[in-house]
Structure formats: C-alpha cells, structure tokens
Amino acid sequence: MHLCILWTLGFIATAFAAASGISSSHIRDNSELAFEHKNNSGVLARHEEVHDDHVKDEKGDNEHYKHNSEKGHDKDYNFDHDKFDIYAGPEGDDLGGELKTFYFNITEVRTSLTEGQPRFHYALNDQPYGEAIIFNEGDEVQFIFDNYAFEETTIHLHGLLQQLTPWSDGVPGVNQGAIPQNKRFIYRTRVLEQHGLYWGHSHLRELYADGQTFPFYVRPAPNRPKPFGLLTDDPDEIATLEAMNDNPTIISLSDYSVMPTEEKKVATFDWAFGFLCFDAITINNVGRQNCPGSEYLQTLTGSDTTTDKGCLNPNVITNTTGLFDDDIWYNCNETNTEPPVFEFNYEDGWGVIHFLNHAEHWDLIVSVDEHEVFTFAADGNFHEPIVNDAFIIGVSNRLGIAFRLDKPGEYVMRVAAYQDPQVISGYAIVKYGLDKAASIEYTQETGFPALPKSQPFIDYAGIAVSNETRIMDNLALRSWPNSLVPKAGEAADVLLRLDFNASGTLFWEVAGELYNPLLEMSQPPVLMNPDYYLDLNFSIAEYPAGSVVDIVHQTAPGNPRHPIHKHFEPVYVLGAGIGPFNFSSVPEAEAAGLPITWDSPPLRDGWLTIAAPPDDFSWMVVRYEGAIAAAVLLHCHILEHQNNGMAYALAQGPESFPEAPDYYKLRANGKAPYTPIEFSDADITIPVLLNDFA
Numbered sequence: 001m002h003l004c005i006l007w008t009l010g011f012i013a014t015a016f017a018a019a020s021g022i023s024s025s026h027i028r029d030n031s032e033l034a035f036e037h038k039n040n041s042g043v044l045a046r047h048e049e050v051h052d053d054h055v056k057d058e059k060g061d062n063e064h065y066k067h068n069s070e071k072g073h074d075k076d077y078n079f080d081h082d083k084f085d086i087y088a089g090p091e092g093d094d095l096g097g098e099l100k101t102f103y104f105n106i107t108e109v110r111t112s113l114t115e116g117q118p119r120f121h122y123a124l125n126d127q128p129y130g131e132a133i134i135f136n137e138g139d140e141v142q143f144i145f146d147n148y149a150f151e152e153t154t155i156h157l158h159g160l161l162q163q164l165t166p167w168s169d170g171v172p173g174v175n176q177g178a179i180p181q182n183k184r185f186i187y188r189t190r191v192l193e194q195h196g197l198y199w200g201h202s203h204l205r206e207l208y209a210d211g212q213t214f215p216f217y218v219r220p221a222p223n224r225p226k227p228f229g230l231l232t233d234d235p236d237e238i239a240t241l242e243a244m245n246d247n248p249t250i251i252s253l254s255d256y257s258v259m260p261t262e263e264k265k266v267a268t269f270d271w272a273f274g275f276l277c278f279d280a281i282t283i284n285n286v287g288r289q290n291c292p293g294s295e296y297l298q299t300l301t302g303s304d305t306t307t308d309k310g311c312l313n314p315n316v317i318t319n320t321t322g323l324f325d326d327d328i329w330y331n332c333n334e335t336n337t338e339p340p341v342f343e344f345n346y347e348d349g350w351g352v353i354h355f356l357n358h359a360e361h362w363d364l365i366v367s368v369d370e371h372e373v374f375t376f377a378a379d380g381n382f383h384e385p386i387v388n389d390a391f392i393i394g395v396s397n398r399l400g401i402a403f404r405l406d407k408p409g410e411y412v413m414r415v416a417a418y419q420d421p422q423v424i425s426g427y428a429i430v431k432y433g434l435d436k437a438a439s440i441e442y443t444q445e446t447g448f449p450a451l452p453k454s455q456p457f458i459d460y461a462g463i464a465v466s467n468e469t470r471i472m473d474n475l476a477l478r479s480w481p482n483s484l485v486p487k488a489g490e491a492a493d494v495l496l497r498l499d500f501n502a503s504g505t506l507f508w509e510v511a512g513e514l515y516n517p518l519l520e521m522s523q524p525p526v527l528m529n530p531d532y533y534l535d536l537n538f539s540i541a542e543y544p545a546g547s548v549v550d551i552v553h554q555t556a557p558g559n560p561r562h563p564i565h566k567h568f569e570p571v572y573v574l575g576a577g578i579g580p581f582n583f584s585s586v587p588e589a590e591a592a593g594l595p596i597t598w599d600s601p602p603l604r605d606g607w608l609t610i611a612a613p614p615d616d617f618s619w620m621v622v623r624y625e626g627a628i629a630a631a632v633l634l635h636c637h638i639l640e641h642q643n644n645g646m647a648y649a650l651a652q653g654p655e656s657f658p659e660a661p662d663y664y665k666l667r668a669n670g671k672a673p674y675t676p677i678e679f680s681d682a683d684i685t686i687p688v689l690l691n692d693f694a
Helices: 003-020 025-040 043-053 235-246 261-271 294-301 314-318 517-521 530-536 586-591 662-668
Strands: 099-111 119-124 133-136 140-147 155-158 183-190 196-202 213-219 249-256 280-283 341-344 350-357 364-368 373-378 381-388 391-393 398-404 409-417 425-432 494-497 500-503 507-510 540-543 547-555 563-566 571-578 606-608 618-626 630-636 647-652
Touching (some): 196 350, 196 398, 235 350, 249 341, 280 425, 391 398, 500 547, 530 647, 571 586, 586 618
Parallel strands (some): 249 350, 341 425, 494 547, 540 647
Antiparallel strands (some): 099 119, 140 183, 350 398, 373 381, 373 398, 409 425, 500 507, 547 618, 563 606, 563 630
C-alpha cells in the first residue's frame, strides 16, 4: 500500500476515535465555533434558500443559474459596461504607463465540467473559472468586479507583492471588507519586479472552488535575464523559447466534485469527517469521471477497501454504517468527456507550458508520456532548469516547464492526485508535427477514455512505473539568477514557530490556535485597525517592517503535508526534514546537522511541508524579509483546512501601516456609498445598470 495512504489511514482512524469520545473542552469549543459560524454568518441558511429557488435545467448545459424574483418570475443577467465610468474609483500611482483594465461579472450558472450531473457554480464572465489574461511586467492594472451573485465575495490576486497597494490584497477581515451582492469593487495595483503565472481567486470561505478563479500571466520585461541559455546554446532556440514564454500555453488543473462547497461544509460536519473523495481531475476546466472499478484500483492501493471512486472507505475507518453518502464516496458514474488537446508547432522545436494547480484539496503530479521536461519557473520566479519525467505541483502553486518537440505524434498528459488518500487521474493530449493524413494508434481500457498508445512515466495513482522515472523534488529547485538570502548564514531578526497539528477530524491548528472564520466579517480589517486585533492576541503575530523573519513549521506525528501560502513577499525555502526542530535559530539547527541551503534556495509564495510519520515530527523552515508594511495572511491552501482553523495573521510593521485611500477605507469599514443595481418593472425582471457603482 502507498506509504502516504497508510499514514492517512492511521491518522484519520486515530483522530476519529479521539473525536468520537469527545470530552475535552478544546474539542467542544471547536464544535461550538463551527456551529456559531454556520448560524451567525447566515451563509448556509441562505445557500439552502437559494437552492430551493433554483430553476432546474434538465440539460444542464451552461445555462444561467436562475432564481425566482419576489414576483415569482425568473431573471437573467444583462450587462452593459458602457454605463460605467471605468476610471471612477481608486486613483493610480502616477508612475505613468498604460492602465490595463479587466472586467469580471460574477454570476451563477448551473452546469457540469464533466458532462455529468449539473451543479451550482459561480461564473466569471459567463463561465465557471475565468479565462487567462496577460499583461506586462511594470503595468498598472485594475480588475473591476461586479458582483451579481447572491453571496458576497472578495478577490485575492495570488502571488502579487502589492508593494504600493497593501489594501488591494483581497483578504476579508485582514485588508478589506467583503464585496456585497449587486456591488462593484475595483482592485488597482502596479506589478513591479514580478513576472510569470499568478491567479486571482475568491478569498471568502471556500467559494473559489465553486468557480471564482482565473489565471493571469505577467510577461517578463525585455531586459530581464531569462534562464533559457541553460537549456540550449543555439541562439535561435533561445529566441524561440523566450518568445514562447511571452505567450505560453497556460493549463489550469484542479480536483472537481458535483457537490458545491457549502453543501460539503454541511456534510463534513454531519460526518465529523473530512471531504476526501472527488469526482474528477479537470484540465483547463474539462474533466472526465473515470471508473476503472475497485478491483483495479485496489491493485494500486494494496487495500481491499478502496471504493469504486478510488477513495478510502469511510465506513470502515469510522466503524459506522450508512453515515456516508454512496454517491459521494462509493458510486462511480462514468462520463464520456473528450480529453482536451494541446497542439504545438513542430517547427518551434520546443513547447512551453505554465501550469496552475487551483484545486480545492489535492496536490497533483504531472507528466507527458515519452517526454522529459525542464522545470524553469516556480510561483512566477525563474529557477535553474531541472530535468525530470514528472513533477509535483501543490495546491495554489505554479510551475513553468519546457520540453523538446522531437518526435511528432500524440502523447498522453497524465495528471494524478499525488500521495493523497484518493486514487484519481485526469488526461489530456499533447500533439505536434502531424499532417492531416497521419494515423495515431489509440487504445481504450474499461472505465477510461480512448488515449494515444504512448508510454507512461506514472500510473493512474501517480506512482512511477519504474525506478528510472525522475520525479522532481521541489526542494531541489535553485532560484535564478543566483539570489542572496537575507542575512544568509546568520540568525533572523524574528523566528516564528507556526507549528501544525490536527484538532479532531475536521480542525487544524497553527501554533496551537484555530483561526476564527468569523474574522472574515470583521470591520474594519487588521490593516485599518491593527491595535484591536493585536490586543486580542489570538492567531496573530507582529514584528517591525524590514525584519528578516524565519518561520518554522513543525508538523505533529501522523499529520499530512500541507500546501502553505504567505501573502505579499515570497519566501526562501531553507530546509526540511524528519524529526523535531528544537533550536532557537536556523544557524544553530545547521550546526546540529540539519540540512539547510543558503545558496539560491527555492523562492516560492507557496510551499509543501513534509508529511510526518506516525511516530515522529517533520519540520520545514522558510525565510523572507518583511519589507512591506502590511497586514499579511499565512494559511494552508487546502480550503477545508484553511476554513477550519489553519490560518495565521501577521501584522508586518503595524506602526507604519499606510493609510488606505478613501475608496478602500470606506469599503473596508462597510460605509461605502454604494449605488445598487436596480431592476425594471417588466414581467421578467432584468437587472439594469443605472449608475456606476460608487
């Protein structure tokens, strides 16, 4: 059986046994917190009411998710951006250059990404998960969001430094208030000293997994050094690689469930058990539910309890019967979606792809049959190219790869959950160099799509098919050009112990504390009232701006790895290993023999910690210079973990927090003079945009 699955089984069984006999006040407090969140926020109640009013679409094909109006009529969306003054709102930074403006309508649709059971989604410009947008390093950009959905939201521009605009980070309760229904919000920022792939997503509750995400790509400045000369000496090939990197193929990856996130929240509290079973892996928002059968899947897991969906059997783990929904955990309903095809120009000689993992839960492993790939970018930053046959991409992470186009044909791209408690994969096809008359041999096995007969590096479980398969180690990446770690070899100014541990079966602690989800509704947020939150002294740390900070994560025995993200400055991942971290500084740990890298370690805004074995701890240490005076959030990017306690606020230079412009200050305090969308008196009510949102 896969080692990670063994650890997961042991961890879940132990945690469930402990939670079943709840007696400690700590666990009771967690349950009360969840109950309070469910009732006081009104979120789940409103969600259920909305579902009662949904007009079901039997076809389920990309039709707007309609609601009954007060008069009992359906309404649809009618957009006219000419009625808006696009320059109304926040002022710019007066640094010059063109202002790039991007509009997003947030609506609701009922559709399926697998051609299976339709479900509720949010849509960005009429589709779940928005299309990629591209602009240039140095541009001033504004993202205009008009929220027509029935729920409030915020948008976080994931990975952007926000050096000049810390009020545009999009975290409710930390640096802004939520965007109400029928209101507009404008994020305006300057993208300085950054390039590569990033993404925008809702930062309220778990909404992004329902469709509120979009990738955006920042073309590197022409004078920025690029690492392609490390791949080839041929100047023509280098020029081709640079040109392709300016306009790359962008592929978004995710896990996918037919159950919307608010319904998942209700179900997990009913089960007292996490949501660990998805229906498909999507590739550019296209997925297929594969159903090879439990007999085949059990040969991969070594467990005779693996379900037809490749999941752990929760009834066995919890020693219960009938508690868990068959359609969620057991029944596999195969769909017939065609795998997406990515075609490259054979004459170019190289292909370049930038990948984003915007999953709700699963880290992923990716390979292209018969093609070694060179990973040259991570989280937007260039790194020395590493050759590999498969690479691991954690939730929220982005990786840029290049590969040679040296054997015309069609090849399977395989995307599998990586060392997770579900065996599941998705497929796409990479194609190049074929004329129209070319014939490619395909094969189709039971429960799978028809695929080119190419030779794989990984199987359906994401496991290497041979000992020769090279799987990229994210810790082996080296930032490029060689970058200087602040205070390399010395102790940091500040060392924060942000250790991780499970609390029961649903909650996750950071430094022994559970981040309260109700803080998302706090007004004003930390950025505009830091003293109030610092006086609370709960799930928050402070240090002066400009501090060099080490964060140590020690993960408790038996706990899984976590994809961690810190807002604002990226971090240098200095080291990781098995065992406790019993040191007061990183140099002290290094002197004791712990592996620490000072020479160009990975530079990431998201990092994967190490799973802890059942009988020992694991540790990881990252370093950064907190140069920007800002209210910062650090959190696990598994949405269930983040929203069940696994987050921590960092008041970075609270004594020098900048005063936000009135546009943001008013909205963060919930006092903005909004002009709502109004509706006509027609028999079928249609939203008419009468005025610019204030």
